[in-house]
Amino acid sequence: MIVVEILVSIxxxxxxxxxxxxxxxxxxxxDFFTRLHGPTKATTLGVGxxxxxxxxxxxxxxxxxxxxxxxxxxxxxITAPVSAHFLAxxxxxxxxxxxxxxxxx
Amino acid sequence: xxxxxxxxxxxLMTIAQLLNLYRLFKGPSxxxxxxxxxxxxxxxxxLFVLLGIYFDTATYFEAxxxxxxxxxxxxxxxxxxxxxxxxxx
Amino acid sequence: MTGNRLIPHPLMTIALIILWLLxxxxxxxxHILLGAFLGIAIPWFTNRFWPERPRICKRRxxxxxxxxxxxxxVIVANLNVVRLILxxxxxxxxxxxxxxxxxxxxxxxxxxxxxxxxxxPGTVSTEITEDKKTLIVHGLNVPDEQAAIAEIKSRYEATxxxxxxx
Numbered sequence: 001m002i003v004v005e006i007l008v009s010i011x012x013x014x015x016x017x018x019x020x021x022x023x024x025x026x027x028x029x030x031d032f033f034t035r036l037h038g039p040t041k042a043t044t045l046g047v048g049x050x051x052x053x054x055x056x057x058x059x060x061x062x063x064x065x066x067x068x069x070x071x072x073x074x075x076x077x078i079t080a081p082v083s084a085h086f087l088a089x090x091x092x093x094x095x096x097x098x099x100x101x102x103x104x105x
Numbered sequence: 106x107x108x109x110x111x112x113x114x115x116x117l118m119t120i121a122q123l124l125n126l127y128r129l130f131k132g133p134s135x136x137x138x139x140x141x142x143x144x145x146x147x148x149x150x151x152l153f154v155l156l157g158i159y160f161d162t163a164t165y166f167e168a169x170x171x172x173x174x175x176x177x178x179x180x181x182x183x184x185x186x187x188x189x190x191x192x193x194x
Numbered sequence: 195m196t197g198n199r200l201i202p203h204p205l206m207t208i209a210l211i212i213l214w215l216l217x218x219x220x221x222x223x224x225h226i227l228l229g230a231f232l233g234i235a236i237p238w239f240t241n242r243f244w245p246e247r248p249r250i251c252k253r254r255x256x257x258x259x260x261x262x263x264x265x266x267x268v269i270v271a272n273l274n275v276v277r278l279i280l281x282x283x284x285x286x287x288x289x290x291x292x293x294x295x296x297x298x299x300x301x302x303x304x305x306x307x308x309x310x311x312x313x314x315p316g317t318v319s320t321e322i323t324e325d326k327k328t329l330i331v332h333g334l335n336v337p338d339e340q341a342a343i344a345e346i347k348s349r350y351e352a353t354x355x356x357x358x359x360x
Contacts, residue, residue: 009110012155016117018272019151023121025279026128026144032137034289035128036318037334038279039144043121044313045272047151050114054154057107058163068166068219069154072173076147079177081312081319083143083184088320088332090184091136163219 004060011053018046032091040084048073111159118155122148139183146176202241205250207233249358256357263349267314275316278335290336291320294329294343297351303358304329310350317346 025038051069058066122145129141150172157165201207214229215221237244250256278287296304308319308329316334323330336342 005107008158009107012110012114012158013117015151016114018276019148020117020121020124021276021279023124023144023148025275026141027124029279029284029287031289032134032140033291033318033320033332034287034334035137036140036332037275037316039140039147040312040318041272041275042279043144043147045268047147047154050151050154054158057158061161062163064220066163066219068216071213071216072150072154072166072169075170075173075177077313078309079173081309083177083180084312084318085308085320086181086184086188087136087140087143088318090139090187091134092321093188094134094136 001060004056008053008057011049011056015046015049015053018042018049020046022046033088036084036088036091040080044076044080047076051076111155114155115152115159118148118152122152135187136184139180139187142183143176143180146172146180150176201234201237203237203244206237206244210236251359252357255353259353259357263353264310264314271314271316275334278316287335288337290333290339292317292331292333292336292339292342294331294346294351296327296329297347298355298359299326300355300358301326303351303354306358307351307354310354311346314350317342 019042022038022041022043025042026035029035029038051072055066055069058069125141125145125148129138129145132138150169153165153169153172157163157169210233211226211229214232215225218225296307298304304322304326308322311317311319311329311331316336317331319329320332321330322328331346333342
């Protein structure tokens, strides 16, 4: 039981750390397209970690396996790139990239 | 020990939410605000999962799943609105 | 994968059954039965929306790619991005748009490639040009543009093309 607790705690702290890192990226990076990187990758992995911690906790504390938190992780991993792509398209449509000396579309 | 880890996770997620809130108010552009809102959705879902562990109940799972679905749909709808000026064509 | 009339989309049927069992969080016989019913009924009713079915030609390569290379890359990419975000001097970052010429015109391969690129090392796919020949990708830190393009093409595009073309 103590092993399970340690495992759940590690997943919880890792998840919180990654999610916070994603938000720090959103907070301190300079332009929109670099800000997009934090939430799509770090936050997704962080929340995925938290959901897995929840799955492990409920599997060992209640009778029977509990896997439905995996659904949240799976859903986030599938939707994160799609919403990032949509946001990037919207931002390009608003010409947010043209005030830099970067090649445009 | 689990309690301490839970509280640390709660604190980390709350700080993350505050940083997202800053970006939501600060902007400067509309896609920035939508991105902040999307991140807030995902972090709120994480807080629900944490509450589920804290109160030792599986009831919060449904709420978390619905927030995930609604957050995705609303992000796609608002960015589509920005792109085209219309959602359903 | 040639579907028959009763089960037009076998992969979708299996995915629906698993989804139903996970949603109910139970593997009881009754739920398996109900899930099987839904898994057969939903593809049957929505058959007309899916005129073509995705075909996975090299199954072993598929599993090795998504559960080996991809999973490993997601974790490494995240550690990388976190390190870049938390470094004290963010002025050193070299963000850049890179254009990747595509070798394939299969919409399925292109969309999966775009999603895989978004999840892995420091890159987010932003746009596909109208003629579906170039993918515009934004990189968080790209010191060497040619090397980044070559890595994406050899590591992901070639493998995905091999998996989904017979």
